[in-house]
Amino acid sequence: MIRFIVRRLLQLIPTLFGLSILLFIWLRRLPGGPETAILGERGTAEMRAQIRANLGLDEPILVQYGRFMQRMLKLDLGTSISTKREVTTEFLERFPGTVELTVTAMIIAIGVGIPLGYLAARKRGSLLDSLSVGGSLIGICVPVFFLAYVLKAVFSENLHLFPSSGRQDPTIGATRITNFFVLDGLMTREWDAALDALWHLILPGIALASIPLAIIVRITRASVLEVLSEDYVRTAQSKGLTERTIRSRHILRNAMLPIVTVIGLLTGGLLSGAVLTETVFAFSGIGAFLYEAISNRDYPVLMGFIMIIAIFYVLVNLLVDFSYSLIDPRVRVR
Amino acid sequence: MPLLDVKDLSVTFSRRGQRTVRAVDGVSFAVEAGEVVGLVGESGCGKSVTSLALMGLLPKQKGVTIGGSAMFGDTDLLQTDERSMRDIRGRDVAMIFQDPLSSLNPVVPIGIQVTEVLTRHRGLTGEAARKEAVELLNRVGIPDPSRRLKEYPHQLSGGMRQRALIAMAVACAPKLLIADEPTTALDVTIQAQILELLRELVRESGTALIMITHDLGVVAGMCDKVNVLYAGRVIESARRKPLFADPRHPYTNGLLGSVPRLDSGKGERLHAIRGSVRDVLPWPDGCAFAPRCDQRVEACVGEPPALVEDIHRHAYRCVNPESRTAEVPS
Ligand SMILES: Nc1ncnc2c1ncn2[C@@H]1O[C@H](COP(=O)(O)OP(=O)(O)OP(=O)(O)O)[C@@H](O)[C@H]1O
Ligand SMILES: [Mg+2]
Numbered sequence: 001m002i003r004f005i006v007r008r009l010l011q012l013i014p015t016l017f018g019l020s021i022l023l024f025i026w027l028r029r030l031p032g033g034p035e036t037a038i039l040g041e042r043g044t045a046e047m048r049a050q051i052r053a054n055l056g057l058d059e060p061i062l063v064q065y066g067r068f069m070q071r072m073l074k075l076d077l078g079t080s081i082s083t084k085r086e087v088t089t090e091f092l093e094r095f096p097g098t099v100e101l102t103v104t105a106m107i108i109a110i111g112v113g114i115p116l117g118y119l120a121a122r123k124r125g126s127l128l129d130s131l132s133v134g135g136s137l138i139g140i141c142v143p144v145f146f147l148a149y150v151l152k153a154v155f156s157e158n159l160h161l162f163p164s165s166g167r168q169d170p171t172i173g174a175t176r177i178t179n180f181f182v183l184d185g186l187m188t189r190e191w192d193a194a195l196d197a198l199w200h201l202i203l204p205g206i207a208l209a210s211i212p213l214a215i216i217v218r219i220t221r222a223s224v225l226e227v228l229s230e231d232y233v234r235t236a237q238s239k240g241l242t243e244r245t246i247r248s249r250h251i252l253r254n255a256m257l258p259i260v261t262v263i264g265l266l267t268g269g270l271l272s273g274a275v276l277t278e279t280v281f282a283f284s285g286i287g288a289f290l291y292e293a294i295s296n297r298d299y300p301v302l303m304g305f306i307m308i309i310a311i312f313y314v315l316v317n318l319l320v321d322f323s324y325s326l327i328d329p330r331v332r333v334r
Numbered sequence: 335m336p337l338l339d340v341k342d343l344s345v346t347f348s349r350r351g352q353r354t355v356r357a358v359d360g361v362s363f364a365v366e367a368g369e370v371v372g373l374v375g376e377s378g379c380g381k382s383v384t385s386l387a388l389m390g391l392l393p394k395q396k397g398v399t400i401g402g403s404a405m406f407g408d409t410d411l412l413q414t415d416e417r418s419m420r421d422i423r424g425r426d427v428a429m430i431f432q433d434p435l436s437s438l439n440p441v442v443p444i445g446i447q448v449t450e451v452l453t454r455h456r457g458l459t460g461e462a463a464r465k466e467a468v469e470l471l472n473r474v475g476i477p478d479p480s481r482r483l484k485e486y487p488h489q490l491s492g493g494m495r496q497r498a499l500i501a502m503a504v505a506c507a508p509k510l511l512i513a514d515e516p517t518t519a520l521d522v523t524i525q526a527q528i529l530e531l532l533r534e535l536v537r538e539s540g541t542a543l544i545m546i547t548h549d550l551g552v553v554a555g556m557c558d559k560v561n562v563l564y565a566g567r568v569i570e571s572a573r574r575k576p577l578f579a580d581p582r583h584p585y586t587n588g589l590l591g592s593v594p595r596l597d598s599g600k601g602e603r604l605h606a607i608r609g610s611v612r613d614v615l616p617w618p619d620g621c622a623f624a625p626r627c628d629q630r631v632e633a634c635v636g637e638p639p640a641l642v643e644d645i646h647r648h649a650y651r652c653v654n655p656e657s658r659t660a661e662v663p664s
Contacts, residue, residue, distance in 0.1 A: 231436040
């Protein structure tokens, strides 16, 4: 098993290497070159040449790539053009919020989606089944930001059950360690801070969960229905096993394979999808920052973001493969 | 009192927009303790539906209707609620299915699939369950059982898989074992081994066996009594010897004729039954076999023939039976 993990981690290297080349080429091919990105359309020829020299753009391409890789390996993503701060620092401050939101959304989507999809399949044709199939269709259709506005209007502005914006009540004066607010609260034993941060995550988490939830309900239902018609489920029943054993050991374990794949794909997509939800709830994650970076052509920031998303995707993929091998002995490598 | 007494079992499937299928139609038979009873018939004649009905494993949904009774001791298997059925299944009545590969859970080790029955019905856990599982695999002739327990179904051969399934079925020494074409998916040599194993287990433990098959060769080798099914009905039922020596129904005769025999003359043609059972479903008026029967007379296409029994308890459903000795319907 350990060899399997190490091998998969080694397989990451060529993937990331390929990605770095793509990014490098993209940077050189910017309209007007990187100097335009920095100077904008204005700027004299001398200024441009100056910047090219500063960035080392007048050196041979291989030397440039070597230097680029060197910085990448040191996790040095350069300086943001608009905020003039280290990109790495900016990310360390903002990414934790987005990750917390994504994780919350995934926990909601998985925790509700799998049981609901399972029940819908077991009670096929029942009211519950029709409701969850119909509901999931709505979940896929309704735009996330719209749902976010509705949730905010109903549950925080009218019913005052949840906070309407931000990641934490500043009057709590919580200690910061990792910038994962819930985690910080737990580490410092400031329970009220942890709970407050969690409370701030619920509504945006639900909004963000809607699409993955709908997809997980559907894929679970389809997958369980397929497994239900398998001979080994009938064998399990013929042994007189309890409903619980049949459900967990014989149905869900086999039905999990396609579900895990979909969960992996969804999680990767969520990170980038969190942006709109963050905007509605004034949630200081990566969203607003990224939006500005795009409009300002802040290439170091965009590049760093792409790199991080890529690494994230690859890691999620690794996790999916890993759970696959845990679930199904036939894909396990000796 | 017989161990199992099936009376007038009928199962119909009706779906919206489709014709109602009467898969089993008034089937009655009895199984004495320790006896081997055969249910024989072509594909689609209702063998599997009969066995699933007895196990309470037919889909529980609108459109599936089950009638009749199946007394197992004091309990009617057809009227028992799901909760009590779960206690009976695997403990008192166990089942072996046709395709050993698809009947085993591919992602769970063989060992767990064996011990889960022991845990459920005999309360064995941990080392005790493991020991018993090794014992069981040994009994069904799986070599190196401790290692096999850790393996997954895809690592076993077809014959080994069926042996493992048999081990699970006999784990709680059931009073009745239902085997639904247990050898159909296996090689001929393996088939013989599995049949031998079943015969041995039944003899040693006194378990009664319902042997479902389309192969009269299997029946000849191990059954005490034989019921021949056609289109959801028992059309002939007798002890093994009289059935083979003196088949009365033209269909049974046809089945016997379509088995190649060593003592048949060289160049003698095999007798095949025309058409297939599906051609005539659903059950028409009169004898369901009439459209394919070489001995059809006018009376065959009015009323469905009643089951008549001769003095040797040899019963058949035919108005113009094959006859060597004239019989008086009782
Ligand atoms: N769930 C179901 N819904 C509708 N019809 C069914 C269902 N199960 C079985 N049938 C029908 O019942 C009839 C008998 O099927 P059954 O499986 O008992 O045949 P069989 O004798 O076991 O045949 P085989 O030798 O192929 O296993 C068939 O015509 C089949 O189409
Ligand atoms: Mg069958």
